Each structure stands twice: as C-alpha cells, then as structure tokens.
Amino acid sequence: MIVSNKHKEDLVKVAKKLERKTQSFPKDENGEPTDTYLEYLSLMYDPDVAELVIPLPVFPETISIVRLAKKTGLDKNTLKKKLEIPAKRGFIIKLGKSYAQLMPLFVYDIPFILKVNYEDHKDEIKKFAYLSRKFYTEEGYYKTWQNSRKGVPRFRVLTVSEEIEPNREIIPIEEVYSIIDKWDDFAVIPCPCRKRAEIEGIRECKEKYPIHNCVLFGPYAKAVLEMGDPIIKSASKNEIVKITKEAAEVGLVHCTDNRAENCTILCACCECCCGMLKGLTRLDNPRAIAKANFISHIAEDDCIACGTCVERCKFGAIIVDDIAHVNPEKCVGCGLCAVTCSNNAIIMKRFEREEIPGAKITN
Numbered sequence: 001m002i003v004s005n006k007h008k009e010d011l012v013k014v015a016k017k018l019e020r021k022t023q024s025f026p027k028d029e030n031g032e033p034t035d036t037y038l039e040y041l042s043l044m045y046d047p048d049v050a051e052l053v054i055p056l057p058v059f060p061e062t063i064s065i066v067r068l069a070k071k072t073g074l075d076k077n078t079l080k081k082k083l084e085i086p087a088k089r090g091f092i093i094k095l096g097k098s099y100a101q102l103m104p105l106f107v108y109d110i111p112f113i114l115k116v117n118y119e120d121h122k123d124e125i126k127k128f129a130y131l132s133r134k135f136y137t138e139e140g141y142y143k144t145w146q147n148s149r150k151g152v153p154r155f156r157v158l159t160v161s162e163e164i165e166p167n168r169e170i171i172p173i174e175e176v177y178s179i180i181d182k183w184d185d186f187a188v189i190p191c192p193c194r195k196r197a198e199i200e201g202i203r204e205c206k207e208k209y210p211i212h213n214c215v216l217f218g219p220y221a222k223a224v225l226e227m228g229d230p231i232i233k234s235a236s237k238n239e240i241v242k243i244t245k246e247a248a249e250v251g252l253v254h255c256t257d258n259r260a261e262n263c264t265i266l267c268a269c270c271e272c273c274c275g276m277l278k279g280l281t282r283l284d285n286p287r288a289i290a291k292a293n294f295i296s297h298i299a300e301d302d303c304i305a306c307g308t309c310v311e312r313c314k315f316g317a318i319i320v321d322d323i324a325h326v327n328p329e330k331c332v333g334c335g336l337c338a339v340t341c342s343n344n345a346i347i348m349k350r351f352e353r354e355e356i357p358g359a360k361i362t363n
Contacts, residue, residue, distance in 0.1 A: 002042045010050040011041045014101065017058055022154065023104035026141040034139050040131040041107075043124060044091040052082060053092065053101050060219050062098035089121075090114045093223050105265075106223075108132060109192035113224065115231035118199060129199045136275065146279050146288040152357060155267075155276045156258040156290035159348050160248045160335035176244055176254050179263050180215075186240050187221035188233040189214050193273040204272040213247045215240055215266040244268070251312060253277060253334045258290045260358035271314040280332065281314060292333030295351035296326045302345035309337035309346060 002008050015025045015033035026037045033041075045053055055071045057063055069076045083099060086092045090110040093100040102110065111117045111128040118125045135141050147153055158176045180186075190211045197203035198211075212231075216224055224232050235243070244254060247268035255276060256263045267274070271281045279288020296309075296318070303323040310318050317330035318337060328351065338346040 002039060003047060007042065007047045007050060008038060010047070010054060011038045011045065014041060014045065014050060014053050017054075017101060018104050018107070021058060021104050023108070023144050025104065025107075026135040026139050026144075034135055036131055036135040036139060037141075040128065040135065043111075043128055043131075044086065044089075044107075048082060049086050049091075052079070056092070056099055056101040059093045059100035059103050059106070059223065062093070062095055062100045065097050065099065068099060088227065088229075089116055090224070090227050090229070095219075095223060095226055108136070112192040112195040112199065113189050113232070114227060114229040116229055118195065125199055129196050132196065133200065142275050142279070145275060151287065153258050153287055153290040155255050156354065156356065157292045157332045157334050158254040158256055158266075159292040159294040159333050160245075160254070160339055176266070177241055179256060179266065180217075180237060180240050180244070182263075183217040183221075184237070185218055185221040185225075186235045186237070187216045187224045188212060188235050188240070188243060189216060189224060190231060191268060191270075191273070193275060194270060197273040205270045209250060209252055209270050210247075213243050213252065213268040215243070217264050217266070218262075220264045240266075248336060248339050251314075251336055253314065253332075253336065255289065258357060260356050277314070289332075290354045290356070291331075292335075293350065293352055293354055294333040294335070294348040295328055295331050296333070296335070296337050297347050297349040298324045298326060299345045299347065302343050304343050304345070306342050308340055308342055312336045312340060 002011065012033055015037060018025045026034045028034050052072060055063070055068065065076055065080060069079050072079060083092055083094070087094040087099070090106070090113065091102065093102060093106070111125060117128070136145075145154060158179070160176060191214045194203060194205065194209065194211050198206065225234055244266065248254065252268035252270060255267045255269050256265060269277050271277050276289045300323050305320050305323055307320050309324050310320055313336065315330050315332055317327045317332070319325050324345070333348065333351065335348050338348055
C-alpha cells in the first residue's frame with residue numbers, strides 16, 4: 001500500500017529506472033507509471049526499502065554492499081539487515097555481497113516463483129495476482145511484452161529438436177537442446193503464468209500440466225538460486241534436457257527470448273495461462289510470438305488418421321480426413337504433434353519465416 005506522497009514519488013523513481021529495459025513498465029497516457037503498477041510495487045517496497053532501491057543498478061548490473069553503504073550513508077550492517085527480507089522474497093537481487101534492482105521480467109514474475117511469497121503471504125499474493133493481471137491485460141502492458149517498439153516479437157517458439165527432419169542442415173540456435181548446451185548454471189522454477197492463474201482461481205489446466213518445469217539460465221539462474229527458496233531447484237544439463245523432453249511430451253510449448261545469443265529463459269508454455277501463447281490462441285495477435293523456422297510435415301504413406309495430432313495442436317493448424325493436413329499459416333513449428341505421433345508420420349521441415357535478431361548470416 002502506498003502510504004504517502006513521498007513513498008509514491010520514490011516508487012515512480014524505481015519504475016522509471018526500467019524505462020529503457022526490455023518490457024519497460026506499464027504507462028498511462030502521459031507516459032508515467034500507472035497507479036496500478038505503483039500499487040503493485042508498493043507491495044514489494046515499503047517506504048524504507050523504496051529509498052534503498054533507488055540507488056541500486058538494474059540487474060544484471062550490481063553494486064557492492066560497501067559502495068551502496070557509501071551512497072546511502074548507512075552503516076553496512078544496518079543496510080544488510082534492511083535488505084534481508086526483500087532479498088529473501090526476491091524483491092531485490094542479492095549475489096554474494098552485491099545487490100541489484102529487479103529487471104522488468106522479475107518484477108512481473110518473482111512473486112509467483114518463490115514459495116515464500118505464495119505460502120507465507122497468502123493474502124498479499126492475491127493482491128499481487130490481481131494487480132498484475134490488471135496492468136498486464138486491462139492496461140495493455142501485454143503489448144510491450146509481446147512486441148518491441150519496432151514490432152518484433154520478444155519471444156519465439158522452439159522446435160523440439162529430436163523431431164527435426166534428419167539429414168538436413170539445422171541452425172543450432174533454433175533447437176531446444178543446443179540452447180541448453182550453451183549454459184552451465186540452471187534453475188528450475190514454477191511457471192509464474194500458471195502459478196498466477198492458480199492463485200487467482202482461474203487456472204484451466206490444473207489437471208493437465210505440471211507447474212515446475214520452466215528454466216532460467218546463467219546469471220538469472222544464479223540470482224534466483226541465491227534467494228534460497230526451497231521451490232527453486234538447481235539442476236544439471238542432463239536433468240534440464242529430461243525436464244524439457246517431459247514437458248513437450250505432456251503438451252507444453254517451449255519458448256525463449258527472440259534473440260540469437262544469450263537466451264536467459266526456457267519456458268514450458270500452456271495455451272490458457274501464458275500471456276504470449278494467448279496472443280496467438282485467444283487474442284488474435286499473429287505477431288505475439290515468433291514462430292519457429294520449421295513446420296510440421298505429414299508423411300502421407302505413414303499417416304493412419306488417428307487424430308492424435310489434432311488433439312495435440314494448440315493452434316488449430318491440423319485437420320484430418322483420410323490423412324492429416326497441416327495449415328502452414330497456423331502452424332508455429334513447436335513439434336508437439338510430432339512428439340507423440342503414433343506412427344511416426346510427422347517430421348519437422350525447414351520453413352524460413354522469421355529472422356532471429358542477432359543471428360549471423362552465412363552464405
């Protein structure tokens with residue numbers, strides 16, 4: 001709750017530090033942080049903490065506790081004590097002896113990732129869920145999440161790599177496992193989208209999909225692991241491969257940052273809770289998320305028209321008569337239909353349609 005004009009002014013300063021970061025912050029008609037967003041931030045930062053967040057750099061940049069003490073004029077031990085609870089709840093990043101302000105992704109998701117928030121603060125977490133849904137959906141913040149200012153999707157679908165057509169040249173950045181292979185640090189987290197919907201009591205897929213199968217990489221993984229929350233799990237590369245394969249088998253779509261290098265997250269997305277996939281399935285925004293540069297291809301001689309692929313496809317891209325048929329305009333290239341095809345009649349063929357930002361062009 002915002003308790004004073006000074007508190008609100010400090011929260012505005014905190015929000016505006018995110019101006020040039022990916023996803024930025026929800027804005028009103030004057031380009032100022034919306035009241036809903038400021039109320040949301042006030043749940044993270046009371047007046048004392050809000051003052052201390054202002055001098056923090058935005059993650060992945062950090063500042064040492066010694067330098068922060070000099071900036072704030074507080075004794076180092078006093079400062080550490082003031083930051084202890086917000087750091088434990090994930091509202092401030094702590095890496096060793098250094099600290100940082102949350103980037104927009106964590107501002108939106110961290111309350112629903114850490115068990116301490118939704119188990120020990122049940123009344124408050126409902127407020128987080130309500131306010132985040134309000135500024136994301138009703139106030140149009142989803143548009144910032146789905147597309148950059150240039151209209152380029154921020155997220156992209158990944159094709160399940162084991163189902164890619166053999167004996168064809170594959171660009172490694174488009175495969176799930178090749179992205180995993182670039183990292184050594186992994187954190188398995190609850191899907192914040194499904195958790196948020198569950199807290200609100202509107203999760204449609206509760207009996208269908210597990211929650212604990214989204215993955216953070218590299219510095220993002222280190223940041224959440226240091227929070228020490230029991231729900232956040234470290235995992236080996238092989239364990240992450242197993243988790244992603246199992247997620248695909250149950251029907252979750254793998255998505256990541258829409259850039260060629262330094263992907264930071266691997267989401268296992270459902271069609272009902274994920275704000276990105278809903279842009280394709282419910283909000284009629286065909287550019288909500290970048291499609292994979294592969295497309296499902298039916299081997300006609302092998303197809304037995306069992307209809308499993310129709311049930312698996314979230315995007316209405318497949319119909320079945322004597323055999324299955326794929327609509328290339330609707331297929332996003334996720335490969336879920338191929339994963340469980342009973343007669344191995346579906347392969348993923350190269351189908352160039354998206355330029356991945358940062359990808360090197362070779363002749």
